[in-house]
Amino acid sequence: MLGEVLQARLGEMKAALAERGVAITPRRQRLLEVLLASDRHPSVSEIHEGVKRYYPGTSLATIYNTIELLKETDQVLEIEFSGASNRYDGRIPKSHPHLVCEVCEKVEDLDIGELKDPFEDISSSTGYRILRRRVDYYGVCPDCQGNPLASAPSENGGKSGK
């Protein structure tokens, strides 16, 4: 079972989904539990496996669909990887720092308390051999705030219509 804290999180997630008008179906209930039970920031694939253990017929599309609902309701943090599966954090859905091992692909939370300065050397406190870091902010630039359609992406500007 999930501990007390995670049970509370489960309740929050279900409430957020319900408020948005989506049903908590058995598959979705199970998906939430799988997501919360894992401490490894699971991928869609791992979540799929976990749900399939109870509901063998479950399709991958259903997992993607439900994750999408969770994203829309800010109930999951998506950690994106290019060329690899995204990873998901349902326990702490707000932006927070991670440690990513490039060998075993584990994704750990980095306790915020440990981090005073993003350029601080965290090798000694974490034991990780740090190879690179990513500190990026996502939002809406001043141009696009005033004139949302004027500065649409150019033909081949990068991100596609995901």
Next chain:
Amino acid sequence: MLGEVLQARLGEMKAALAERGVAITPRRQRLLEVLLASDRHPSVSEIHEGVKRYYPGTSLATIYNTIELLKETDQVLEIEFSGASNRYDGRIPKSHPHLVCEVCEKVEDLDIGELKDPFEDISSSTGYRILRRRVDYYGVCPDCQGNPLASAPSENGGKSGK
């Protein structure tokens, strides 16, 4: 033409490639120039367009191949996006913070001087409406340092063998 500073960068990149034993072919020379000339952290596609203007037959694979060489020689910073094209910074190839506009998809450098704390509110200093941030460290965890093969990714652990 490229300014003085970028000319110097171009020289560095060519030297790094040459030292690794790769030829600076006309296409590669042009690719480096396109990469440096753009202040928008171009995607492979944009670079491809830029190179094709001079060498129309150039294939996408060649761009990917050369970018790979640049990565191996630490001459380009790859900014990864899941589900979208990666973006590349040849001007400053070391990890540094960015501002990503989710509307027009521009990627700007955030002057390090502006950033004392990754959780600082940078909305006012940048004019961006910040929606989320990503502060992640990539490296090798303690387990994998001692025992590189013992903690290989599980069957479906996440990242594939990119």
Next chain:
DNA sequence: TTAAATGCAAATTTTTTGCGTGATG
């Protein structure tokens, strides 16, 4: 019985790979 949930398969997109040709030293 209407709308939501779901499975399935096809489609999309980005990136990688294999292979053959051609240039170069």
Next chain:
DNA sequence: CATCACGCAAAAAATTTGCATTTAA
């Protein structure tokens, strides 16, 4: 003539989408 550069097309891998069916309020 051996190696590297490179075009081309197919392959991989993750994600999204369209459509038909089932489920359920």
